[in-house]
Every structure is written in structure tokens, then in C-alpha cells.
Amino acid sequence: MTTALHCTTCAASYAxxxxxxxxxxxGVLDLRFEPxxxxxxxxxxxxxxxxxxxxxxxxxxxxxxTLGEPVTPLVEMELAGRSVLVKQDFLYPxxxxxxxxxxxxxxxxxxxxxxxVVEDSSGNAGASIAMYGARAGIRCDIxxxxxxxxxxxxxxxxxxxxxxxxxxxxxxxAAAARHAAQRxxxxxxxxxxxxxxxxxxxxxxxCEQLDWQPPEAVVLPVGNGTLLLGAWIGFGELLAMRFIExxxxxxxxxAENCAQLARAFAVGADDVTDTQSQPTLAEGIAxxxxxxxxxxxxxxxxxxxxxxxxxxxxxxxxxxxLHARGFYVEPTSAAAIAGAAKWAARAxxxxxxxxxxxGHGLKATDSIAALRGAPGRQ
Ligand SMILES: *Cc1c(COP(=O)(O)O)cnc(C)c1O
Ligand SMILES: [Zn+2]
Numbered sequence: 001m002t003t004a005l006h007c008t009t010c011a012a013s014y015a016x017x018x019x020x021x022x023x024x025x026x027g028v029l030d031l032r033f034e035p036x037x038x039x040x041x042x043x044x045x046x047x048x049x050x051x052x053x054x055x056x057x058x059x060x061x062x063x064x065x066t067l068g069e070p071v072t073p074l075v076e077m078e079l080a081g082r083s084v085l086v087k088q089d090f091l092y093p094x095x096x097x098x099x100x101x102x103x104x105x106x107x108x109x110x111x112x113x114x115x116x117v118v119e120d121s122s123g124n125a126g127a128s129i130a131m132y133g134a135r136a137g138i139r140c141d142i143x144x145x146x147x148x149x150x151x152x153x154x155x156x157x158x159x160x161x162x163x164x165x166x167x168x169x170x171x172x173x174a175a176a177a178r179h180a181a182q183r184x185x186x187x188x189x190x191x192x193x194x195x196x197x198x199x200x201x202x203x204x205x206x207c208e209q210l211d212w213q214p215p216e217a218v219v220l221p222v223g224n225g226t227l228l229l230g231a232w233i234g235f236g237e238l239l240a241m242r243f244i245e246x247x248x249x250x251x252x253x254x255a256e257n258c259a260q261l262a263r264a265f266a267v268g269a270d271d272v273t274d275t276q277s278q279p280t281l282a283e284g285i286a287x288x289x290x291x292x293x294x295x296x297x298x299x300x301x302x303x304x305x306x307x308x309x310x311x312x313x314x315x316x317x318x319x320x321x322l323h324a325r326g327f328y329v330e331p332t333s334a335a336a337i338a339g340a341a342k343w344a345a346r347a348x349x350x351x352x353x354x355x356x357x358x359g360h361g362l363k364a365t366d367s368i369a370a371l372r373g374a375p376g377r378q
Pocket of ligand 1: 360
């Protein structure tokens with residue numbers, strides 16, 4: 001099988017060095033790619049994302065754009081009276097798991113000779129792409145909604161990227177970036193499938209840390225679904241290579257205030273049917289129109305999983321509990337943990353459950369401070 005881009009809507013396919021971000025028909029592109037990894041070779045490799053080099057769709061994975069992406073610790077946490085295994089992905093260089101995707105995508109961009117990219121995000125993906133752009137010497141224009149946390153804006157600017165603040169909704173920001181992408185390489189975490197082939201390392205690490213005995217369920221936050229879809233690709237590849245014998249149930253968690261996918265899941269729809277949403281504390285997953293919505297629903301259903309919602313009160317309480325236990329994460333990170341607690345309460349007793357902390361609290365000091373009033377006041 002040759003590595004190629006292929007459209008998820010029509011049958012078209014394109015060479016994997018094509019710089020386009022979508023199909024001529026407007027459809028989302030996936031990457032056809034077959035990893036060839038030798039399990040025994042892993043034993044002697046350093047504990048970084050690059051230990052899975054042969055599973056990454058790069059021409060030269062030995063010379064990546066890297067800031068030193070660690071295999072993230074897997075820590076036990078008690079939720080709803082059960083032990084849940086939680087990957088500490090907020091410990092990544094930019095402070096969020098987005099670096100898994102950015103490291104691979106920007107390595108690929110450099111291989112393709114790309115000198116300038118555009119990206120849009122609610123903050124973390126933009127900060128991550130900007131940092132890897134700085135490392136690679138690739139110019140970045142990062143489009144963000146005007147309401148993005150100041151900490152993330154500073155992070156983007158300090159990396160030397162051009163920051164474009166767009167008034168209106170997250171979808172307005174996406175539209176502005178897509179317009180700019182007509183002329184410049186679109187390093188989109190949502191559209192570009194190389195990003196998902198970076199986030200898939202979440203599944204590789206989790207399975208290897210558990211001696212290739214995956215848990216019964218993996219609970220992940222879902223906005224654009226880049227972690228969930230990456231995990232889906234990763235578990236699928238591990239299954240195909242016979243590293244694991246079954247795929248865990250994928251449990252996606254959305255904020256009740258922005259729960260298009262959970263609503264579509266509940267009524268058995270194939271795709272998102274409405275874009276109604278309210279603001280939420282979980283700004284990182286406030287995505288009213290996920291472009292890979294259809295794929296997310298397919299992946300969750302194929303594993304026998306579920307899409308759960310958590311309320312603003314649950315988000316606040318879970319965040320407070322995380323902080324009180326020493327896990328200083330940003331508010332969006334509370335979503336997956338609140339969802340994991342719900343799943344833990346209803347899963348079969350022997351089932352092992354894994355989840356993730358996705359973003360660092362130091363990125364969102366202002367919004368965390370606002371939850372409890374000014375510092376020093378109760
Ligand atoms: C991006 C992000 C998410 C959700 O990722 P999606 O790809 O939108 O599903 C969750 N938590 C944090 C901290 C993020 O930055
Ligand atoms: Zn197409």
C-alpha cells in the first residue's frame with residue numbers, strides 16, 4: 001500500500017506530498033498509511049514519542065522537528081470510588097497534548113519544504129503549532145477568537161507567530177483561516193491528517209505502558225476530536241499489527257453547553273445536525289461545527305462506546321477537586337475527568353478505565369482566578 005491522501009466523501013485520492021488541505025469536492029482527507037513497527041526494537045529506545053518512528057508517516061522520522069516530546073506518565077486517580085489511569089498530557093512542551101500532533105505535522109511540513117503556514121484554534125493548537133514553527137524555522141499565522149485566554153495569546157506571540165484575532169465565534173475564526181489557506185499551507189489540526197497521526201501516539205503509549213493489555217474504556221474530551229480520532233487510528237493500527245487483541249471502548253466527553261456530537265449520538269444521527277451552543281468553561285472543546293463529526297460518531301459507535309455530556313457545575317466541581325489533589329490543569333481538562341467519573345459509576349466492576357489530562361493550568365490563570373474571585377479572597 002502506498003501512502004496517499006484519500007477523500008472521506010468521494011473516492012478521490014492524492015499523492016501524500018500534495019499540499020492541499022481538502023479534496024476538490026470539499027471533503028476531509030485521511031491518510032492511507034501502514035505502519036511497520038517491531039515491538040522488540042522498542043525495548044532499547046528513549047521514552048519519547050519518536051520511539052514509534054516506523055509508525056509515523058514521515059520520510060525521515062530520525063530527524064524530526066522536536067522539543068523533546070516525552071512519553072507522558074500514567075497516574076492512578078480515584079474517581080467515583082474506582083481507580084482510573086490518567087495520562088498526564090498537560091506535561092507536554094507547550095502545555096497541552098496538541099504537541100503530539102504538531103510535532104508530526106510540522107516535521108512533515110518541513111519535509112515538504114513548506115516555509116509558511118496558517119492555523120486557527122481556540123488557543124492551544126495555535127500555541128503548539130507556533131512553538132513547533134519557531135523550532136522548525138517555519139513562519140506561522142495563527143488565527144484565534146478574540147476571547148482566547150491571554151496566557152495562550154502571549155505564548156503564540158512570544159513564539160514569533162503572527163497573531164490574528166478574529167471577532168465573533170470559533171467558527172468565524174475557522175472561516176478566516178480557511179480563506180487565508182487558499183494561498184498558504186494550512187497546518188490545521190482539524191483538517192490535516194498528519195496531525196492525527198501524531199495524536200495517535202497517545203494510544204501507542206497507553207498500550208505499551210499497560211504491557212499491550214489495553215483498558216476496557218478510554219475516556220477522552222471531544223471538540224474537534226483530534227485526540228479521540230488519533231486514538232482510534234492508533235488502536236486500529238496496533239490491532240492490525242497484532243500488538244493488541246481488541247480496541248477499547250472510546251468514550252467522548254462534551255460540555256453540555258456545546259454538545260452537538262453527544263446529541264447526534266443520542267438520536268442515532270450520522271453527523272451533527274445543529275450548531276446551537278452556549279459559552280462553556282471548557283473553552284478547548286467549544287466546537288459547534290466539528291468538521292470530522294461524522295468520523296467521530298463512527299469511531300465511537302464502532303467501539304461500542306458513548307458520548308457523554310458534563311454540566312458547567314460538574315466542570316467547576318471537578319476542576320476544583322483536581323486542583324485540590326495537586327493536578328493543576330486548565331478548565332477544559334476537567335471535562336474528560338468529570339466524564340470518566342460518570343463512566344466509572346456505570347462500567348462493569350472489573351473494567352479498567354483510562355483517561356487524560358489535556359492542558360496545563362498555568363495557561364489559564366485568569367479564568368481559574370475568575371472562578372474564585374481575585375487571589376487572596378475566598
Ligand atoms: C484541543 C483540546 C481539547 C480537545 O481536543 P479536540 O481535538 O478539539 O477534540 C481538550 N483539552 C484541551 C486542553 C485542548 O487543548
Ligand atoms: Zn472528495
